[in-house]
Amino acid sequence: MTEHGRLRVMVVDDHPMWRDGVARDLEEEGFDVVATADGVGSAGRRAAAVIPDVVLMDMQLPDGNGAEATAAVLASSPSSRVLVLSASDERDDVLGAVKAGASGYLVKSASKTELIAAVRATAAGQAVFTPGLAGLVLGEFRRMSSTPDPDRGGPSLTARETEVLRYVAKGLSAKQIASRLSLSHRTVENHVQATLRKLQLGNRVELTRYAIEHGLDE
Structure with missing residues (x-):
């Protein structure tokens, strides 16, 4: 505002x-x-x-x-x-x-x-x-939520996906995250999309909420 x-x-x-x-x-x-x-x-x-x-x-x-x-x-x-x-x-x-x-x-x-x-x-x-x-x-x-995911016993994020998720929770843009991790913007976006799919979340707002609830913003 x-x-x-x-x-x-x-x-x-x-x-x-x-x-x-x-x-x-x-x-x-x-x-x-x-x-x-x-x-x-x-x-x-x-x-x-x-x-x-x-x-x-x-x-x-x-x-x-x-x-x-x-x-x-x-x-x-x-x-x-x-x-x-x-x-x-x-x-x-x-x-x-x-x-x-x-x-x-x-x-x-x-x-x-x-x-x-x-x-x-x-x-x-x-x-x-x-x-x-x-x-x-x-x-x-x-x-989507009722379709079995063969790779899913519970959400299993890679170390890099978890690292990206921490920065998302802190409010950093994909460009800022890419700079911090020395990755390309597209690679960061791919990690975000993969995380959304694994956690069965609809968008970045839900992803940020998930990260905060699980203490990943600290």
């Missing part, structure tokens, strides 16, 4: 008219739009620079997709929450975004009132979905 208590929002969309219109609507409702971006690369860079509370994320971007951009944003600014606002309600898009760490998913047919309420709810840590999509997401995670 800003010093005046205004929520800091970043809007990621490659259509200037839509992006500017959403930013204007948010400003009129008292939000502080601290940045906009039009692709995966710019989303990650600008999130690192402004540390937004909430990022509104489109799924179709010129240099990748919203899931990739969500991962880039959260790697640069782990405290941010991502709310997808997309024309697509395709299953793969929805699940891809959530698995990348998005907190919610709205389709662009949502009204201005629904969007404003969703941004506030996302900032407060709630999961917000267009009706019908929440059931899809819950069903997928139930299916």
